[in-house]
Amino acid sequence: MEKMGNSSETVSFVLAAYGNVGELKYLYFIIILIWYLSICVANTVLIVVIRVDRRLHEPMYILLCNLCVNEINASTSLYPLLLSQMFSDSHEVTLSWCFLQMCCLYTSASVELCSLAAMAYDRYISICHPFTYNVIMNTERVFLMILLVWVFSFLSFIFSYSFIFSLKFCGNIIHSVYCDHQLIIRLSCSVSIQSFISDISFAIVSFFIPFSLTLVSYLKILRVCRKTSKENKQKAVTTCTPQIISVSNLCVGCIFNLIDFRFVVSQVPDEVRIILPMYALIFQPMLTPFMYGFNLPKIRQSYQRFSVKEKINILVQI
Template identity: 60%
Template structure:
C-alpha cells in the first residue's frame, strides 16, 4: 500500500492531450461562462427591478437563476485553468471545495424545484387559498430553508469524507467527482458509505418524491378543468418539467457511471455526458423561462430595450 500522506493533489485524467486546441476550447468555454453569468444575472436584476414580478413563483425563479450562476462558478474557473494546464492537477482543498459546491448547489436546485412545484400545486389546485399558503414573506423563509437544508445535509455527509486518506490520485473526469474521490481512499468505513447514501436520500430521493407526487396531483386536477385553465397550467409547468427531465437523465448517467465500469464508452463521450448538465443547463434555464413565460419575456424587453 502506498503512503497515503503523499497524496496532496489529484490528476484529472479525462482531459487527455488536447494539444494546441486548448486555446480554442478555452476561448469557447470562457465565452460560454460569460454568457451564462450575464443571462442569469439579467433575469435576477429584472425580477428585482420589476415590482410586477414580486410574486412567489418569480421570486423562486430568481433563486433558481442565482443558483445557476453558483453552479457554473463551481465548474468553469477550474475547467478553464485546467484547459491551459499541462499537468491537470488540482490540490485536495480545491477538489474538496468543488465537491462541496457541486453537491450543495445541486441539492439547492432540486429543493428549489420542489418549492416551485408546490407553488404551482397551490396555484392550480387551490387558487382561492393561494394568498394564504403562498406569500412573499413565506417564500423568503422557504428560500432560506432550502439553503440551510442543503448545506447541513451535505456537511453531515462531508464530515465523514474529510478525514479520508488516499492511496491513489487519478480521477477519470474533468472535475472532482465525489464518488470517484471516495474510491481512491485507502479504506472506506461503513459510516462514510451510509453518510453518502444519507445525502442522496435527503437531497435526491425526498425532493424527487415530493416533486413527482405534486405533479401527479396537478395533472389529475388538470383532467377536470376547462381547456383555458389546462393550457395556463401547462404553460407555467412545462419549463419545470423540461428542467427536471434533463436533471434526472444526467443523475441516472452519473449514478451508473460512478458505480459501474463504463470504459467501453468512448472517452470523449464520457467527458461530454459527465459535464453536459453543467454546460447546458445553466444556459438553457434562463432562455427557457425568460422566453417561455410571457410576463418575464415582456419585463426583459422593457428592461433591455424600452429604458429611457
Template identity: 45%
Template sequence: MVNSTQVSYFALVAYFDTGVFKYFYFMIVMSLYILTVCANVLLIVVICMNRSLHEPMYLFLCSLFVNELYGSTGLFPLLLVQILSKVHTISASFCFLQIFCVHCYGSVQYFTLAVMSYDRYLAICYPLQYNTRMTSSKVAILTVFVWLYSVLTTVVIMSLSVPLQLCGNTIQKVYCDNYSIVKLACSDTTVNNIYGIVYMFTVIFALLILILYTYIKILKVCFSGSKQTRQKAVSTCTPHLASLLNFSFGAFFEIVQSRFNMSSLPIMLRIFLSLYWLTCQPLFTPVLYGLNMSKIRIICKSLAFGKMM
C-alpha cells in the same frame, strides 16, 4: 497508506492532449460561461427590479438563478485553466472546495425545483387559497431552508470525506467530486456509504415522490378543467417540468458514470455526460424561463428597447 491531509494535490486524468484544438475548446467553454453568467444575471436583475415579479414563483426562480451562477462558477474557472494547462492537477484544498460547491449546487437545485413544483400545485389546485397558503414569510422560510439544509448536508459529506486515508491521488474525471475521493480511500468508508444511502432514500426519493405527486394532481386539474385552465396550467408548468427533466437527465448519467465502468464509451462522450448537469443546466434554465414566461419576456423586451417598467 497516505492520509488525505498529507495529499497536496490531485491529478485529473480524464483530460487528454488536444493539441492546437485546446484553444478552440477554451473559446467554446468561455463563451458558454459568459452566456450563462449574462443570462442568469439578467433575469436576477429583472426579477429584483420589477415589483410586478415579486411573486412566489419568480422569487423561487431568482433563488434558482443565483444557485446556477454559484454552481457554474464552482466549475468553469477551473475547467478553463485545465484546458490550457499541460499539467492537469488541482491542489487538495481547491479540490475539496470544488466538491463542496458541486454538491451544494446539486442539492439546492433539486430542492428548489421541488419547492417550485409545490408552489405550482397550490396555485393550480387551490387558486382561491393560494395567497393565504403561499405567503411572503413562507417563501422566505422555504428559500432559507433549501439553502441552509443543502449547506449542512454538504458539510456532513465533507466532514466524512476529508479525514479519509487515501492510497492515491488520481481522479478519473475533469473535475473533483466526492465519490472519486471515496474510491481512493484505503480506510473504512462504511459511514460514508451509509450516509449516502440514507441521504438518497430520505431526501432524493422523498423529493421525487413529492414532485411526481404534485404534477399528477396538476395534470388531473388540467384534464378536468376548462380549456383556459388547461392552457394556463400547461404554460406555467412546462418550463418547470422541462428544467426538472433536463437536470435529472444530467445528474442520472453523472451518477451512473461515477459508479460503473463506462470505458467502452468514447472519452469525449464521457466528459460531455459528466459535465452536462453542471454546464448545460445553468444556461438551459434561464433561456427556458425567459422564453416561456410572458411577464419576464415582456420586461426583457422593454429593457432591450431602453424602457424600464
C-alpha cells in the same frame, strides 16, 4: 503525493482526464469561456428583469430568481477550475480545493431539486387552492423557504461527506476533469461502509425526497386540471412546462452520471465519458433562463418592455 495522516495535512490530486490536447487547448478554452459567460449573462438578465419589474415580485418569480442564482453558483463551481487547468502542466488540485468544489457542486444540485420542488408546490397552491394562495405563499414565507433550502442542502452535504478529510489515500490520480467524491473515495487506502451509507443518505435526502414532492405536486395539479376549463388547463400547462422540462433534464443528467461512474463502458470514447457526468452542469444552467424567459408570458412581456425602455433612453441621449 503527500499522504494524509490527519485532517490538518494536505493531499494533492492530479486531474488526469485533461490529457495532452496540444494546441486544441486554446480552442477548448475559448469555447468553455464563452459558454460560462453566456450562462452568467443569461441568468443575470432574467434576475435583473424580475428585480426591476414590480409586477414580477410574486412568489413564483422570486423562486425563479433563486433558481437562476443557483445556476450561476453551480457553473462557477465548475468552469473557473476547468479553465485554469487548461493551461496547467501538472493538473494538480489540493484536497481542500477538491472538497470546496464538491461542496459547491453537490449543494447546488440539492438546491436545484429542492427549489424545483418549492416551485412545484407554489404552482400546486396557485392552481389547486387559488383562494388561499396569498395567505400560504406570502413573501416572508417564500424567502424563509429559500433560506431553508440553502441551509438544508449545505448541511446535508457536510453531514454526508465531511468524513473524506479523515481518509488516508494510497493514490492521487482522478480520472476526471473535476473533483468527484466517488473517484476520490476510490483512492483511499480502505473504503469503509461509511461511504456507501453517505451516498445513500445524501441521495435520499437531497434527491429522492425533493423529486417525490415535485412529482406529488404535479400529480395533484393534473388531477385538478382534468376537471377545469380549457383556459385553466392551458394556463397550468404554460406555467408548469418549464419546471417539468427542468426536472426531466436533471433526471437525464443523473442517469448519465450513474452510467459513467457506476459501470465500465469501454465502448464509449474517452471524450464522451468525460462529458456525460457534466451533462447537467453544461446544459441545465442555460436551459433555465431560456425555458422560463421565453415560455412564461409575464417575463417575456417584461423583457420586451425593458428592452423598449432601454432603446428609448439611448435615443433620448443621442
